[in-house]
Amino acid sequence: MTTILETSPAIKTEIEKVAEVAGYLWTKGWAERNGGNITVNITDLADDTLKNMKPISEKIALDVELPYLKGAYFFCKGTNKRMRDLARFPMDNGSVIRICDDCKSYEIITDKPVKPTSEITAHLSVHNHFVGKGSDYKAVLHTHPIELVAMSHNPAFLKKDVLTRLLWSMIPETKAFCPRGLGIIPYKIPGSVELADSSLEELDDYDVVMWEKHGVLAVGDDILEAFDQVDVLTKAAQIYIAAKNMGFEPTGMTDEAMQEMSIVFNLPK
Ligand code: 2HA
Ligand code: ZN
Numbered sequence: 001m002t003t004i005l006e007t008s009p010a011i012k013t014e015i016e017k018v019a020e021v022a023g024y025l026w027t028k029g030w031a032e033r034n035g036g037n038i039t040v041n042i043t044d045l046a047d048d049t050l051k052n053m054k055p056i057s058e059k060i061a062l063d064v065e066l067p068y069l070k071g072a073y074f075f076c077k078g079t080n081k082r083m084r085d086l087a088r089f090p091m092d093n094g095s096v097i098r099i100c101d102d103c104k105s106y107e108i109i110t111d112k113p114v115k116p117t118s119e120i121t122a123h124l125s126v127h128n129h130f131v132g133k134g135s136d137y138k139a140v141l142h143t144h145p146i147e148l149v150a151m152s153h154n155p156a157f158l159k160k161d162v163l164t165r166l167l168w169s170m171i172p173e174t175k176a177f178c179p180r181g182l183g184i185i186p187y188k189i190p191g192s193v194e195l196a197d198s199s200l201e202e203l204d205d206y207d208v209v210m211w212e213k214h215g216v217l218a219v220g221d222d223i224l225e226a227f228d229q230v231d232v233l234t235k236a237a238q239i240y241i242a243a244k245n246m247g248f249e250p251t252g253m254t255d256e257a258m259q260e261m262s263i264v265f266n267l268p269k
Contacts, residue, residue: 002049003111004096010045014222015075015090021227022077023087025143028234031083036143036215037117038086040223041127042096043072044138050096055107062104063121063193068131069099073109076116076123099124117142122196126219129200139223144215145230147237148182152212158184163210167236169252172261174236178229179267182216183209190214208233 005012018038025031050073074097077086081093095114097106108114117123123140130137157163164181168174183202188195188211199217202209208218208229216233220226243250253261261267 003091004050005091007049008045008047010047011042011050011075011096014040014042014045015094017223018075018077018094019087019090021141021223022083022090024227024231026082026084026087028145028231030143030145030215030230032144034080034082036083036141037077037119037123038094038142038223039074039076039117039120039123039127039140041072041131041138042075046073050109053109055098055109057108057113057115059100059105059107060115062106062124064104064125064128064196066099066103066124066128068128069124070101070103072099072127072131073097074099074116074124074127076120078114079116079118079120081114118191121191121193122199122217125196125200126203126217129203130219136221137219139220139226141218141220141223141226141230142211142215143218143230145234145237147234147241148210148216148230149213150241151237152184152210152214158186158212160184165258166240166252167233168258170236170239170250172253172257174232175258175261175267176265177232178208179265180206181208182206182233185209185211187212187214 025036075094076097077094086093091111096109097116098109099106119142126140151157183206185198199209208216210216216230218226218230240250
């Protein structure tokens with residue numbers, strides 16, 4: 001049997017990036033057991049070999065209709081699969097799916113009948129939203145970064161842009177490399193349509209959103225870009241926590257210093 005990694009160098013490159021990031025998520029402690037998930041829109045990279053492949057599963061129904069994803073292809077981490085295994089064996093722990101022409105179901109195309117992530121509703125809704133907007137975003141990452149999730153247990157941090165401003169003020173690079181900040185989504189049941197819908201609203205204003213007491217969802221042109229934004233925010237959270245652990249409240253950069261950053265780095269907010 002030929003595999004997608006053998007037939008399509010462009011898709012292989014994207015899947016290798018997924019495997020690289022999956023390894024980082026595990027070593028950072030953000031991906032216990034099957035925690036977290038990754039999907040990448042590979043439609044633009046789909047060649048005739050992929051397009052001629054016959055499905056290897058039944059049609060699987062989605063909870064949502066995705067009008068902009070008709071015939072789109074995605075690499076998805078598998079449900080119940082471990083990030084640490086995805087890092088080493090991506091095609092045993094993830095699969096390529098195609099959205100069916102009814103836009104309400106999908107089929108697994110290759111290599112193995114690995115069913116996609118439990119958060120498929122949120123992931124595909126986000127992809128649908130971005131394709132509809134003509135955005136270049138292709139990658140969606142959900143992970144459980146320890147410090148950011150811990151901070152979401154403090155109601156004071158859940159008010160609009162409070163956590164964003166605190167994290168930006170910890171180290172200048174945070175605002176430079178996560179210039180749209182961190183959106184907050186009040187707790188919703190994992191995998192639900194409600195969680196997907198509220199994520200969509202926030203992603204018009206933010207590239208990374210916090211699912212209260214659960215994890216983050218991040219988007220990017222590729223999976224490395226999505227990962228980097230979560231990494232930068234988590235670094236800022238760690239600096240805050242390190243200061244608190246030394247027994248003091250960190251002063252944070254002044255409003256003037258942050259404003260200066262925005263001007264010098266030409267940032268949106
Ligand atoms: O895929 O993280 O939110 C496992 C999860 C669900
Ligand atoms: Zn999760």
